[in-house]
Amino acid sequence: MKVEKDARARGLDVVGYYHSHPDHPARPSNYDRDHAWPWYSYLIISVERGKAGELLSWTLSEDRSRFDPESLEVRKPSSAA
8 A cells, every 4th residue: 555655646556466476377366366456457477496487467357256367568668868
């Protein structure tokens, strides 16, 4: 909550959260669903034997019954001129 308040004060929006699943797939767990909100994106990265693996993004359905996959596009930041 503190981070969200600070972001708002600076004119920024929190659009999602990320976390890892060590030695498990990059799929939301029941724990994830119990602690998520439908208006955020959730990026999950699998970590297999200490190395980063698959990175997926998810959104929680409005009725909180399931996560739906979300498109994820990674872009390099444009360089300042």
